[in-house]
Amino acid sequence: MTMMATATDVLEAVRAIPDPEIPVITIEGLGILRECRLDEAAGVVHVVITPTYSGCPAMRAIEDQIARVCRAHGLRAVVTSQLSPAWTTDWISPDAREALRRFGIAPPGPADADAGAGERAPRPVSVMIGGGRHTVACPRCGSEATSVISQFGSTACKALRRCDSCGDPFDEFKAL
Amino acid sequence: MSEKETGAAYSAYVLGLADDALIYSHRLGEWLTWAPALEEDMALANVSLDLIGQARSLLTHVGSLDGTGRSEDDLAYLRDERDFRNVHLVEQRRGDFGQEMARMLWFSAYQKALYAALADSADEQLRAIAAKAHKEVRYHHDHAAQWVVRLGDGTQESHERMQAALTWVAPFVDELFDDSGAAVAAAVTAGVGVLPSSLRSPAQASVEAVVAEATLTMPATPKWRSRGGREGVHSEPLGFLLAEMQYLPRSVPGARW
Incomplete structure (x- = not known):
């Protein structure tokens, strides 16, 4: 195998690593892979990832998986976790959004404009982020008549909703 | 002062923020299997997980x-x-669910104002942690607000207990916004931290808005208030909490899991 082929292969393989909790999307599609670069001379792949949530328990699993993939290509991985700029659901790719929907998870709406750290002035009663106004379509039947059961679902990044048309409960990827 | 000396001087300020998140995370974790519904077990565990991530x-x-x-x-x-x-607020023993929502309402309102203000911190790492955490605590505040409204504007029983919960939490609130102590002074001088008292007005405004929406009233000024936590003087429950939290690494030094 030539060096060029290795470079392309290993970078492709890292980008294609599935998210441990939502295996239908890749870490690149989720937007947590911030950088991936091969230092051929040193035989090292430098990877920068960012957590979705501060306490995301999948980070360690993702680091291990990156190291395994690089080892399989005879290379060493140096994985850095970077907090800034903070991850936002706006970084999830269109393909990944479609994959989420097919998997039964409603993709996130646009991250709230005032979600940034610049918020200062108190707002009127913030009962329900976004005022509960955004519509979320049921990933199964497509109906937009759905309601929130809980803002915290099976993982930190998901909310639990119910479809008022087909009656099924489903996960929604929360805008962050 | 060298950069190193400055860092050492304000590290106690950052430690205060870290310990608030760590200890409250532990208290929320204690709700698992005790919340009113399975969804709420998960919600409180998720809030706890965010806080432990911030603490780490x-x-x-x-x-x-x-x-x-x-x-x-x-x-x-x-x-x-x-x-x-x-x-002291975060170390108090788990009370009823209304008390937990009253505590979370105040604590998340405080953290929301705090992390927003730290966006201007001179410490780059603290700025990054705050920007990330700010997005998370908005959801915590939202969660507490919804419950306070639901319980306050619910049945007579839930209304009375939610009102009692606001009274219970009141003596612990002032300590969040207390400027005294060398750690705060060092952090503010270094341009790294914010005066806790400057967070009071935005935090209180968001709590008051929720309380009004919930048809509840803000409790009267409490007759006593907690103090001393930032200097390491704690109330009785912290020792018991630490005994449980630290048991394994203390008994089996160097244990890995």
Whole structure:
């Protein structure tokens, strides 16, 4: 195998690593892979990832998986976790959004404009982020008549909703 | 002062923020299997997980700032009660669900204002942690607000108990916004921290708005208030909490899991 082929292969393989909790999307599609670069001379792949949530328990699993993939290509991985700029659901790719929907998870709406750290002035009663106004379509039947059961679902990044048309409960990827 | 000395001087300020998140995370974790519904078990565990993530980042940062090189685990598991710098609010024993929502309403309102203000911190790492955490605590505040409204504007029983919960939490609130102590002074001088008193007005405004929506009233000024947490003087429940939290690493030093 030539060096060029290795470079392309290993970078492709890292980008294609599935998210441990939502295996239908890749870490690149989720937007947590911030950088991936091969230092051929040193035989090292430098990877920068960012957590979705501060306490995301999948980070360690993702680091291990990156190291395994690089080892399989005879290379060493140096994985850095970077907090800034903070991850936002706006970084999830269109393909990944479609994959989420097919998997039964409603993709996130646009991250709230005032979600940034610049918020200062108190707002009127913030009962329900976004005022509960955004519509979320049921990933199964497509109906937009759905309601929130809980803002915290099976993982930190998901909310639990119910479809008022087909009656099924489903996960929604929360805008962050 | 050298950069190193400045960092050491304000590390106690960052430690206070870290310990608030760590100890409240532990208290919320205690709700697992005790919440009113399965969905609420998960919600409280998720809030707890966000807080433990924030505590890990903050403690790791403290270990590098104070020059001791202590890891997040050293700081969480190998310090004694008097070395913890959290406020009394977060160490209080789990009460009823209304009390937990009253505590979360105030604490998340405080954290929301705090992390927003730290966006201008001169400490780059603290700025990054705050920007990330701010997005998370908005959801915590939202969650508490919805429950306070639901319980306050619910049945007579839930209304009375939610009102009692606001009275219960009141004596612990002032400590969050207390400017005294060398740690705050050092952090503010270095341009790293914010005066806690400056967070009172935005935090109180968001709590008051929720309380009004919930058809409840803000309790009268309490007759006593907690103090001393930032200096390591704690109330009785913290020792018991630490005994449980630190049991394994203390009994089996160096254990990995």
